[in-house]
Amino acid sequence: xxxxxxxxxxxxxxxxxxxxxxxxxxxxxxxxxxxxxxxxxxxxxxxxxxxxxxxxxxxxxxxxxxxxxxxxxxxxxxxxxxxxxxxxxxxxxxxxxxxxxxxxxxxxxxxxxxxxxxxxxxxxxxxxxxxxxxxxxxxxxxxxxxxxxxxxxxxxxxxxxxxxxxxxxxxxxxxxxxxxxxxxxxxxxxxxxxxxxxxxxxxxxxxxxxxxxxxxxxxxxxxxxxxxxxxxxxxxxxxxxxxxxxxxxxxxxxxxxxxxxxxxxxxxxxxxxxxxxxxxxxxxxxxxxxxxxxxxxxxxxxxxxxxxxxxxxxxxxxxxxxxxxxxxxxxxxxxxxxxxxxxxxxxxxxxxxxx
Amino acid sequence: xxxxxxxxxxxxxxxxxxxxxxxxxxxxxxxxxxxxxxxxxxxxxxxxxxxxxxxxxxxxxxxxxxxxxxxxxxxxxxxxxxxxxxxxxxxxxxxxxxxxxxxxxxxxxxxxxxxxxxxxxxxxxxxxxxxxxxxxxxxxxxxxxxxxxxxxxxxxxxxxxxxxxxxxxxxxxxxxxxxxxxxxxxxxxxxxxxxxxxxxxxxxxxxxxxxxxxxxxxxxxxxxxxxxxxxxxxxxxxxxxxxxxxxxxxxxxxxxxxxxxxxxxx
Ligand SMILES: Nc1ncnc2c1ncn2[C@@H]1O[C@H](COP(=O)(O)OP(=O)(O)OP(=O)(O)O)[C@@H](O)[C@H]1O
Ligand SMILES: [Mg+2]
Numbered sequence: 001x002x003x004x005x006x007x008x009x010x011x012x013x014x015x016x017x018x019x020x021x022x023x024x025x026x027x028x029x030x031x032x033x034x035x036x037x038x039x040x041x042x043x044x045x046x047x048x049x050x051x052x053x054x055x056x057x058x059x060x061x062x063x064x065x066x067x068x069x070x071x072x073x074x075x076x077x078x079x080x081x082x083x084x085x086x087x088x089x090x091x092x093x094x095x096x097x098x099x100x101x102x103x104x105x106x107x108x109x110x111x112x113x114x115x116x117x118x119x120x121x122x123x124x125x126x127x128x129x130x131x132x133x134x135x136x137x138x139x140x141x142x143x144x145x146x147x148x149x150x151x152x153x154x155x156x157x158x159x160x161x162x163x164x165x166x167x168x169x170x171x172x173x174x175x176x177x178x179x180x181x182x183x184x185x186x187x188x189x190x191x192x193x194x195x196x197x198x199x200x201x202x203x204x205x206x207x208x209x210x211x212x213x214x215x216x217x218x219x220x221x222x223x224x225x226x227x228x229x230x231x232x233x234x235x236x237x238x239x240x241x242x243x244x245x246x247x248x249x250x251x252x253x254x255x256x257x258x259x260x261x262x263x264x265x266x267x268x269x270x271x272x273x274x275x276x277x278x279x280x281x282x283x284x285x286x287x288x289x290x291x292x293x294x295x296x297x298x299x300x301x302x303x304x305x306x307x308x309x310x311x312x313x314x315x316x317x318x319x320x321x322x323x324x325x326x327x328x329x330x331x332x333x334x335x336x337x338x339x340x341x342x343x344x345x346x347x348x349x350x351x352x353x354x355x
Numbered sequence: 356x357x358x359x360x361x362x363x364x365x366x367x368x369x370x371x372x373x374x375x376x377x378x379x380x381x382x383x384x385x386x387x388x389x390x391x392x393x394x395x396x397x398x399x400x401x402x403x404x405x406x407x408x409x410x411x412x413x414x415x416x417x418x419x420x421x422x423x424x425x426x427x428x429x430x431x432x433x434x435x436x437x438x439x440x441x442x443x444x445x446x447x448x449x450x451x452x453x454x455x456x457x458x459x460x461x462x463x464x465x466x467x468x469x470x471x472x473x474x475x476x477x478x479x480x481x482x483x484x485x486x487x488x489x490x491x492x493x494x495x496x497x498x499x500x501x502x503x504x505x506x507x508x509x510x511x512x513x514x515x516x517x518x519x520x521x522x523x524x525x526x527x528x529x530x531x532x533x534x535x536x537x538x539x540x541x542x543x544x545x546x547x548x549x550x551x552x553x554x555x556x557x558x559x560x561x562x563x564x565x566x567x568x569x570x571x572x573x574x575x576x577x578x579x580x581x582x583x584x585x586x587x588x589x590x591x592x593x594x595x596x597x598x599x600x601x602x603x604x605x606x607x608x609x610x611x612x613x614x615x616x617x618x619x620x621x
Contacts, residue, residue, distance in 0.1 A: 052528055053528075054524055074527050074528060075527045075528070075529075075530050075531055075532055075533075075536075076530075077528075078530070079528060080528070081524075081525070081528045083521055083524070083525060085519065085521050087519070087521050087522050087524070087525035089522060089525075089526070089539075089540055089543075089544070090522075090544060091543040091544060091546075100526070100529055100531075100539075101529035101530050104529060104530045104531045104535060104539075105530055145525075148529065149528075149529075152529075152530065
């Protein structure tokens, strides 16, 4: 087997008593867009900074093409980085900012010129070459920062919430540009965000961080369709969590019962029979039918209906008085009204049982 | 505001009068000296019966005065250089690191500001006498440096504080080594602070008299010392012209400093 492009092996970082990250391991393929997604304080930046070299891990190893990165000084790692804060050099023009890494590398003037022109072309800012950073908008500054980080063709580009200071519209615009730049340059990107939508839009794969550990790694679809924990399910997309008691395990599936005694099935990892758990079902995987005629399904009462244009949103109440969210196509809710009793169903494969 | 100048009505003229009086009181001696330096009366009669530049000619041809002027300039330039370089190193050390006793060191660096200069002068005099440094250029430079350094450290430290150290991280990841980061990014970013520190240091040395009196020897003295010692012997308009030069140069540098400050705000 070939060695992975970037290997993060058992990283641990502690500050005095605080454990910032623990047992963080991850393989990243060349050209991959990998996103670290997680709530504030979950250790995303710490992991990124260890790869960049601003911090040293307490334990663990980082290998690039099989060679240790930790032994290399940060300025010799040849990694590109874009920061959350604007970090263009205020006394240099846009062009000189992009030229900076090349000047530091003592590249010939002709090459510097050509490269700066090419990079500014890449981020669509060619006509801003002679401006100072202070004369640019936040979005333009971050694009220049991307150009600067890519000017020396680094094999790896690190980005720590580069768009979090921008408004929504600008953010989406640059996300689009980022995808294009990633495709055009083929650079491997490690991207940090706590915005799940941004992660889904940009990434080939997403590593979900929680409390200093990686909860799950996978494509957006994998994380959404097959979350491995209640945390991941709750963090990506909307979800309903129903309390269950697991009765029986087998073949990656669990048989469980609801508080009202009704039986249900769902995907599950290893579970001890008899233990308490949670069944997760996405709102759009659920269906409501008007009559309590069907034996299958959960008897519920419709509490609220909202017309959302492309879909209908329902709030329904279970026999144990829990409110659930259901989303259906507009035509599918025929014959339902607030206060009516109905039956709630979903396909067994869309139910996931977590501890 | 409760006391708005625009709403004071008739009272504002009273305020203007008081302000003007205070300003005149402060500035008049300087105007007086400047006028005398151009007056042709040997006995410093005011108002001068006629006008002349002979005192300036005398000042600039008398080797004693010229030497003092040169010494002042030499000392001030050396103090400026050393104060900015050492101030920068100290400020960098204090701003960028955490170590045991840092705040104590910080306070220690600033003690010359609060210590009465005459106390410092006596102590240095006794010490330098042992080392044979009194009456030498080195003695002057070290003495002035001690007084100027705290101002440099504070000024440069302030500009380092408003400088985002993420810029240094960015430069480093771009491939710049530690020294190159400082040279290409940090120093340009805090250059106004460095200029301000230089101007303050120069002025402190240029106007310093207490310490200088202790350091001076009959053959080596700065302009303020010579003014002071000449004044004790006889009253000549040359003193007025030397003083005027001293003030003129100081004002020039102050203007430059305020100009820089304005520039930094834009
Ligand atoms: N210098 C430090 N000293 C002590 N604790 C720290 C330090 N830096 C980070 N931590 C802790 O390490 C943990 C992980 O921090 P990190 O910055 O990696 O989080 P993050 O996932 O990037 O969060 P955010 O989304 O807010 O940027 C946090 O609990 C934080 O408080
Ligand atoms: Mg962070």
